[in-house]
Amino acid sequence: MTRRAISGGPYPAAADFRALCADPEVNKQVLASMQAVGAEANLKGFEQVKAIHLHPEPFTVDNGLFTPTFKLKRPQARTAFKVRHVHYEKPVTF
Secondary structure, three states: OOOHHHHHHOOOOOOOOOHHHOOHHHHHHHHHHHHHHHHHHOOOOHOOOOOOOOOOOOOOOOOOEEEOOEEEEHHHHHHHHHHHOOOOOOOOOO
């Protein structure tokens, strides 16, 4: 999804990123876009994205989600996003 697609709707071009991430319609559009790309790539059903969470904060070393070599700290990410998993039909694993 491009900024143009969002600005064509009820959002201004310089919309607040946090508000966009919290909007269920934006989440739905991003998910649909990802699924369309997966379908074009002939991904099988189990390879397709089923659910997403748009998080407004980047993963950084400062917030403890990345190592200094920019690798994901899986235990910390699991803890930080565990509450989000409850909202999906099937839990997301790392």
